[in-house]
Amino acid sequence: MNSNKKITLIIFSMVTLLTLIIVALVAIGSRQSGYDSAKKRAYLTADIVKNALTSHMINGNMNQRDVFLNSLERLRELNELWVIRSPRVSEQFGNSNFANETPRDEIDKQVLETGKEKVVVNESIKKANLRITIPYTASSADKPNCLSCHNAKEGEVLGAISLTFDIQEDRMSSIAILLNIIAIVILFLIFILIFISKKSNLILPLLIILQRF
Numbered sequence: 001m002n003s004n005k006k007i008t009l010i011i012f013s014m015v016t017l018l019t020l021i022i023v024a025l026v027a028i029g030s031r032q033s034g035y036d037s038a039k040k041r042a043y044l045t046a047d048i049v050k051n052a053l054t055s056h057m058i059n060g061n062m063n064q065r066d067v068f069l070n071s072l073e074r075l076r077e078l079n080e081l082w083v084i085r086s087p088r089v090s091e092q093f094g095n096s097n098f099a100n101e102t103p104r105d106e107i108d109k110q111v112l113e114t115g116k117e118k119v120v121v122n123e124s125i126k127k128a129n130l131r132i133t134i135p136y137t138a139s140s141a142d143k144p145n146c147l148s149c150h151n152a153k154e155g156e157v158l159g160a161i162s163l164t165f166d167i168q169e170d171r172m173s174s175i176a177i178l179l180n181i182i183a184i185v186i187l188f189l190i191f192i193l194i195f196i197s198k199k200s201n202l203i204l205p206l207l208i209i210l211q212r213f
Contacts, residue, residue: 013195030178046163111160135160
C-alpha cells in the first residue's frame with residue numbers, strides 16, 4: 001500500500017470514528033429526551049390529580065373521585081393510573097372502598113415508605129412503556145394547607161400516584177431522527193472519501209512540507 005492510500009485510509013478512519021461517536025451521542029440523547037418528555041407529562045398529570053382530589057375533598061364529593069380518575073385513563077398515551085393511600089390517611093379517614101387505592105406492588109410500597117419517586121422503563125422490540133410512581137407529601141405551603149385536613153407532619157407521605165405511559169411513539173420519533181442523521185452522515189462520508197481519493201496526491205507533499213516546520 002502506497003503512502004497516498006495509507007493517508008486516505010487514516011483520514012477516512014478518523015472521520016468515520018468521529019461520526020460514529022456523534023451518532024452514538026445523538027442516539028443516547030434522543031432516548032433520554034423521550035424518557036424526560038414522558039416524565040414531564042407524568043408530573044403534570046400528578047399535579048392535576050392532586051388538585052382535583054383536593055377539590056373533591058373540599059366540596060365533600062370524594063365518593064365520586066373514581067369517576068374522575070377513570071376518565072383520565074382515556075387520555076392518549078396514558079395506559080394506567082391509580083392513586084394509593086398511605087397508612088396514615090387510612091387511619092384518619094378509614095380504609096378505602098376502592099381497590100385502586102391500595103398498593104399493587106413493591107414499587108408502590110417503596111415509594112410510600114421512602115417518599116422518593118420510582119421510574120421503571122420496560123422496552124422490547126415492539127413496545128416501550130414507562131412506569132413512574134410519584135409520592136404525595138404533606139406540606140404547609142400547599143393551598144389549601146394539607147396539614148389543615150390531614151393529621152400528618154410536614155413532609156410525611158400521604159399517598160402516591162402511579163402512571164404507566166406508552167412511549168413507543170417517542171421512541172419511533174427518535175429512531176426516525178437517528179436514521180436521517182445516519183443517512184446524511186453516510187452521504188457525507190462518501191463525499192469525503194471521493195474528495196480525499198482525488199486529492200490524495202496533494203496531501204502527501206503538504207504533510208512533508210509541514211513536517212519540515
